[in-house]
Amino acid sequence: MRKRGFLGRNIIGIMIVILSCLAVWGCLPVKLYASSVDENRWFEQVVLVAIPGFSFMELEPAVLEEMPNLQRLVKQSGFAAMNIRTQKRQMSDVYVSLGAGANAVGMAGVQTFGAKELWGGASALELMNRYSGKPAFNVGEVLVPQVHVLDKANKNSFSNASPGTLGESLKQHGVLRMVLGSSDLGITFEDPKKLRRYAAQMLMDRAGGVDRGVIGNDALMASVDRPFGVKTDYKHLLSVMEEESNQKRVVLLELGDLYRLYADRDSYSAERFVQLKLEILQELDECLGVIAGGISKEGVMWIFSPEVGVDAVKEKAFLAPVIRYSADMEGGVRAGLLVSETTRRVGVIAYTDLSASLLTEFGIRIPKEMTGQSVEMVSQKRDSKWLISDVSAMQTIYRLRLKLLLAFATYEVIVLLLCLVFMVFIGFRPYAGMGIGKEWAVKACRICLLTILAAPCVMLVMGLWIKPLLFAVGRGAVLGWMYAGFVLVVLVGAYLLQRVKLLSALSLLAWIVSVMILTDGLTGAYAMRYSVLSYDPMIGARYYGIGNELMGVLIGALLLAVTVSLQRWHIRLAAGTPTAASGASGARAPSALLCAALLACAVFALVTVYLAAPSLGANAGGALSAAIAFGAAGTCCCAGKSLRELRWSRVVTLLAALLAVGLLALWLLNSADSPAAAGRESHVGRAFHALREGQFDQLRELIVRKLRMNRHLIGVSAWSKVLITSLFVMAVLVLRPRGRLVLWQNKYPYLMYGFAANTLGAIAALLLNDSGIVAAATLIVYVAVPMLLLRLEEEQSQRLASLHKSSASHSS
Structure with a gap:
């Protein structure tokens, strides 16, 4: 078996070191500004x-x-x-x-x-x-x-x-x-x-x-x-x-x-x-x-x-x-x-x-x-000129957001449904009309599905384009350039990724999305500030931290990145593990995977801290959702098949414990004595302060407001259609044909752990955020799309195997 290089062997460890340094730096109580208005002057x-x-x-x-x-x-x-x-x-x-x-x-x-x-x-x-x-x-x-x-x-x-x-x-x-x-x-x-x-x-x-x-x-x-x-x-x-x-x-x-x-x-x-x-x-x-x-x-x-x-x-x-x-x-x-x-x-x-x-x-x-x-x-x-240009950029992003996100959400729904119909009801049967079973249709399905996973990364990068484009082409033409750039970059990226093996493409794409979001968030969130998938100062939706859209993307992409990486490692180790008769070195595989799973848990913990810290993510619902999703994924990856034997009561207890850990992290990071909160009290910190002072009416109002917002968004938001469509696609893929879920659990155990954890995270995000429908929708596509891609890969493999068998029988 070919030996991997240092970077390949230690990718998760390197990620931990980088994230640790950035998290410590980002949690320091440093203000974005220097002097107050007429300090101590009345x-x-x-x-x-x-x-x-x-x-x-x-x-x-x-x-x-x-x-x-x-x-x-x-x-x-x-x-x-x-x-x-x-x-x-x-x-x-x-x-x-x-x-x-x-x-x-x-x-x-x-x-x-x-x-x-x-x-x-x-x-x-x-x-x-x-x-x-x-x-x-x-x-x-x-x-x-x-x-x-x-x-x-x-x-x-x-x-x-x-x-x-x-x-x-x-x-x-x-x-x-x-x-x-x-x-x-x-x-x-x-x-x-x-x-x-x-x-x-x-x-x-x-x-x-x-x-x-x-x-x-x-x-x-x-x-x-x-x-x-x-x-x-x-x-x-x-x-x-x-x-x-x-x-x-x-x-x-x-x-x-x-x-x-x-x-x-x-x-x-x-x-x-x-x-x-x-x-x-x-x-x-x-x-x-x-x-x-x-x-x-x-x-x-x-x-x-x-x-x-x-x-x-x-x-x-x-x-x-x-x-x-x-x-x-x-x-x-x-x-x-x-x-x-x-x-x-x-x-x-x-x-x-x-x-x-x-x-x-x-x-x-x-x-x-x-x-x-x-x-x-x-x-x-x-100065004032800078602010006026900054307001112009915010105005442009707001106008772009209204059309682009609606169009993208509609595109997601159409692609998910068409790919599902193609794979489940039409497939690769030779009598399918109009050449649907040809290779170009398979390639088109794969490219379209990969565009859904790649789009959030491009939307984040677009935050870096807005001001240079405004300066270069002016306010009148900037929207056209932004639309064209988005479509072009997403399509080119998806086309290049579909030429790579499926697990490699998923791993590469998910790691790129996760690392870019975290790097930007830990170094000042400049791209988030002007991203269509993040802040919205025009309506006061969010001014700092990480928004619910990118929070859902981060949790979903990171879970996919880690579990796909573990799955690839599992396949390599299984292929290279000697039998018991050939030696005792076969014990290295489980221990190596366990170490990798423990390292992955450390990455999960650091990202949860990022989401909870008031100077960084400042997203309470995101931190709690991450604690549940990451905790479930880490437990599954470490416990393996033994986790399937747990009773439902113990599973519920585990989820409650993960939620309690998330609340504890929020409390510690947002308390007045925390170095991460010094001089930087967030809305989360003010909620805990109200709880400490017994102002339960304010907390009740906060919960009621979140529930009302979710109820409103379910009825009017395009993201609710994305969430419902994704859940429908997942259900069909699991139930048709029967036994596929068990087959995937045996063939792709770590990938299935990630799917389960992502689904739990989507449910938690829906319940724990004031616009949870948005976070759940952006998170759940990192389950629905990979499942469709897996099904597409299997159908194509079966077709190729059938063609080889048919050609072999004819030649004989």
Whole structure:
């Protein structure tokens, strides 16, 4: 027998050394950023400028040149893209969520009024008294009479958020709250269709009041040449801002002219729309210049957008710009990009981080009901131009994801079903019509099946293409290049792999996929950041760690890689093992395989640690799924045939023990005392922190949210079709013809161990993740596709054997 080289003999051991070094390096508590925003610096004045309809499309160079004040602020401030995706994707949701500091539900019919403003024959103060049944004295000048409607809506929602948390915290610490302006669609005379007064719901307290304010008609002035015949009365609002400026306060100024323009866009010609938009932006710019000029060293200004315009929505540019400006250059503030522990992505924050940061500006502790974290400033060379190009890349990936993943999932279903029909119902029978039994059909089936296994690797690598392609071909042509590159690379790779022996091809492909995902994840996850199969900052699905799609791919590919490698080694050792009569060296085979299985268990353990570590994978459901799948595979590979004699009760006990080990690993790696979690608490760590403090209601809400998400995805996601199709294919291959499962267990024992472990992992991923249907679907194909390839290999071998036998009989 030919001797293998050093690399072939020690491939699993080399993998362990590499992964160990990378895991230790990756678990070190190193931050992605250096300096915090005004560290240990508290302010007395915070000005919030909300511009509905504002997006990154208004920050393109040609537009920004017309706004010199904003251009200066972007260059001299903290700058970021903010995710404003809420459940119903409405501006009312965003303002209520900002006030709750968590994902909350807003209602279009719940509006804000001045305390003395009449509505339905009663003042807002009288309405509040009517709805609450209590005299509302000293509530404030601006009121939300139906605040209890918001409370009820959020208690019945999946998030159970508390509207008014931000305003209540500010109120308790003596911070004056002021709201100015609105986005009403014209002068309102008790016409609810014109009301767009949600801004106060960001700063209202739990009772629904804001201390001071000018909203509605008082904030507007007639202008016949503007949308709905009104425009913002900038002069009046700026003069009101000067009142009580010596107090500790926060002022929210909503400038709604751009919103009104987009709301009435269909009424204008294209030329007139562009002209009006430029006028409105220039007025906004002048107002921002005045406000910035009035910011003292005790003040800070935030500019943000609660809703992007319709043009941005059409282009899938859902991230909104957010700017933080301070005149205190001695406090450590420099121009740069903002980031938070919520996202861990330079230049990207969540809207809940804005709420948390406002409290931090005043030195107020963030309440436990709020899910966001205070932002920090990046002290790197990245600037606003880099962020705008990065947002463009995220936007392109989002547009690509919507079409590519749906097309790929549909392709998977079609290929699995067609290959199943070909092999089981048509096969290689000589009377099959239209030449189906020819070699080209076999090759086509093999190539198509291998493309399914190779595609996730190419999707990961595509994350490295996006920015160079954007620079080379521009935003308009980049999608076409990405589609063409994906199809070409996948087909070429599959064509080359189908020329190799089946087990060698499966081993090579699975190892490449596993190693690439782990290497990228352990070295900063740069490819994942821009992969269509990973993060989605546009909708806030995931900002860091490993996503459920790639988590499923990693578990499935690694199990396939290890078990196929062990199976190949088993075949080699069985072929080269001498009989008992020829010597005692035959005992080397089982011991060598046992050592290899133990090494494989070490690889499994390291990957589980990667998935559980908050500085690395940060995927709790993935870690638990991996613990079950890898634990089952390791036990099978080490115990061998003796495991088949275990009763079901012991199998269940084994699975429970593996789940307990996974939970223990999560607890240890995400505890506050863990070096892997130092300064890097993930959402998993916060869940354990809530458990330690007895906040079982938050954990219950977490579980309910995951179940609701899975139920929703099963009905609408294309991945559910992939999962169902894969399970159907597996069932048919096992049951038709009978006895095949026993045959494969004897012929390919290690491969079958991997299939069983992958199936257990898919079930665990489905149950333990909030989008488990996605993880289960990407994982289970690493069972269904290899089973089809095995069946194809067997049918072709039987056909060739039959042809040789037939030719031998004819020749005789």
